[in-house]
Amino acid sequence: MAFLVVLGGGESGVGTAILGQKKGFDVFVSDKGKIKEKYKNVLEHFGIDWEESTHSEEKIMKADVVMKSPGIPDSVPLVKELVNKGIPVISEIEFASRYTDAKIIGITGSNGKTTTTMLTFHILKNGGLNVGMAGNIGDSFAKMVAEEDFDYYVLEISSFQLDGIREFKPHISIITNITPDHLDRYGYKFENYIASKFLITKNQSDEDYFIYDADDEVIVDWLKEHPVKSRLMPFSLKRSFGEGAYLENNEINITTQEDTIKMTTDTLALEGQHNVKNTMAAAMVAKLVGIRKETIRECISNFQGAPHRLEKVLKIHHVQYINDSKATNVNATYYALDSLKTPTVWIVGGVDKGNEYKDLMPLVREKVKAIVCLGVDNEKIKETFGNVVDLLVETYAMEEAVKVAYKIAERGDTVLLSPACASFDLFENYEDRGNQFKNCVKNL
Template sequence: KFICITGTNGKTTTTLLTYHLLKSAGFKVALAGNIGESLAEKVIRDEYTHYVVELSSFQLDGMFQFKAHIAILLNITPDHLDRYEYSMAKYAQSKLRITQNLTAQDYFIYNADDALINQYFEDDTFAGQNIPFTIDYRSQSKAYYLGSRLITTLSGDEEQIDTSGSVLIGRHNQYNTAAAVLAAKLAGVAPETIELALTTFKNADHRLQLIGEAKGVRYINDSKATNVEAVWFALDGLKQPIIWIAGGVDKGNDYTTLQPLAREKIKALICLGVDNAKLVESFSGIVPEITETQSVEEAVTRAQALAQSGDVVLLSPACASFDLFNNYEHRGQRFAEAVQNIVLAQPVSENKEANA
């Protein structure tokens, strides 16, 4: 059975978490797709009962006969629009291809808080069983939160999953966790197994990854945040004052939605990129101090000088990386190395999730 996951943001985290929940329950489960593993190779081996598959819009565009048993759509926000003639409708329809070929025995788990999903998803033409989830209670929700408890109503009876032991932070990770838990429950994983597995999950690098702490200042690598929405979730999830390192190749960003959070939380903005004009213009008069550099080492040095105990230095670029780096992983690794060499002078800790 195939559990397939897409969305503009959160795909990898949700894919890894879903895989971890099934693996922890003893399932013969494979991890594949956009996450870097070949699904065809895994299927040919014929060793697994379940496949957890991350799917990008690019992969969905080439999907015709394939279908999921459980399809997950996390969110739809503007990204890769250059591939879709700058049409939000075309991009949304690409994401919604994850529902094609589903039958009445299959499931579609989706974020019912997402405005664009609600706008473009026509459930009256849909054959699968709808499993909407939200943060707050709604009458149609199959999962919602009461504090740290995830309330699920898949069978009509209310069940509670304690998520307080999860290392994942921020509102976006509440959505990711809800989707993964629903998929696991539909696959037959017991609630107590899910609760225990949530406490042992380790997320992928470059996603709110805590690199280290020195003199009361935490250094967090969120290099995977290559669009405005991902940065919004990072800023929203952190409660401490922030020295924000951002910039790179602009993808048509509109920073308006970040301005209220910036005014509230950001002490300084360090622009790391070749062309920082839009960032500077968007946050001038909102962030008290803005500087520019094309050196990640200089960015870390400036951040260290500006930060005080209790602050967070956050690399969360909102942009692609190709002006100064090979990819977002290269950018994140360079940041981690700079923090290690300049601030910590000790080995980098991998896969540690930043806590709020």
């Protein structure tokens, strides 16, 4: 019996353990930290061997294959030793993809991948396909393959998950955009991060499709130097294509070899130019898998966006409160500010991943009337914007930040939580941060 070791007892680790056991592996889950109670219960239920707060290296080194959770860097000594011994170390999406014949739609990018994944799933499901959504969102892909039998999977995939692939091959791959993010995991070299994202196309053939943002110079320049085998399906707000998606007179045109679908942007449920792009990508997938035009049009007009992404919370005294807690980098916040039409009180701050805030300067000058800092260390934000806005206030708890914003905001303004930073200084994660914001707004 082949021996599968799973490093990390979170969502992807436990999903892989369940699938591994079902496929006849002897499975061992090892987590250097604590495993959450709900995951321990699942492992116990399936009778899977596990350990926490340690790695039994002697046992792990006997593995035939190791699935490493995406949170564990390749630079960890244990992982290096496994690689040196020639033991394959793969990611969950690689492991799971070996046990399904379903067509895979793989979506990655620095921003927009959750929205694009959810919208693609929404259209395909409403179009009558037998489709599952997994990856970085909801259930792990491995757990879904173990328990369901879908014809299609729409997967949100991070660069960390792509780093561990060998043969993983989506029929349709999407890169929404590439901006500097997670550089601490890539030796602070942007090109390493770009190469990681492009692994999504690595095993594709000329029968597969690659959908990408043709306005993104990083992607376009990389493609010039590193051509891919898949059929290129670009989307753009600036230029038109024989095959692809483009904007013309407020109309989205989706053109494939068969024909063209036209949709007016006035009907889009999601606001902002970046969401026009997310819609183009999702609609192109739907067109390629044969969903009817009427269904595509209907779905993009009634779609409810991703939670914590430009989520309208409440209007109080003619002030709109918006939760964009999922904006954990500068580029995501850029999209948020760009989509707003009203004077804005901006709540920003958290754990800075090496942010360059000056990219936001034109939007801050134009739209932001006051900044409420919410973080343990706000020095960089104060230095960058202290002389740009009329008012900058430091706060250290969500309730305080929301109360300050409430006092500053006037009729017709927007209060925007769009932190541009990770959340780990004051919150468990971005969901916790967003939920606290919503609760504090509701308690005003």
